[in-house]
Amino acid sequence: MDTERLHTDIKSHLRDDPVSTKHLDNQSDRTWTRTSDSLLRHSGHIYVPDLGNLRLHVLQYLHNHPLAGHYGQAKTLYSVRRQYYWPGLPAFVKEYCKMCTTCSSAKPVCHRHYGLLKQLPIPEKLWNSILLDFIEKLPTSSGHDSILVVVDRLSKQALFIPTHVTITREGHGSTPGCHQPYPYPYPSGVLPLARVDGSDGSMFEE
């Protein structure tokens, strides 16, 4: 839509809008003027009636037009305010920009790039790489309410160690019944079970 067509539409709707009708009939308020081009202006800015999607057309012209370039809320508001006026204009512009599908699809990515799926290295020996998880909040039995599950990634052999939900790394070794001897006490790789994706052992790279 070009400006000439837009202004012709605005003029043709001035008598249908209660605000413009009031100021056309009563020109005691000096902030409103009827100019020689037959437009009604408020403080020099063209009043746009709330009819026939005229306000929407103004935004389409000053935001979506190839020359307008889908600027953000502040620049769009500045551009509209420079020429036009209607009550609640800032809120209208804000809502319009928020709903603009072109703007929302062109938003910059603000988060880190997602990692690629990466195969975990195959363990070279038994109990060299283990998976850990807890089965928690079970009915208490002999002072234990949880089970620490330790799985060897190579053999899939699992150890089920009674423990309690408040266990700490330091407390694990001193808890009665929790001194299950691992074949290798210091495995080179310990992974939480929950991070493993499926049976192939793949996980997301950091």
Ligand SMILES: [Zn+2]
């Ligand atoms: Zn936009």
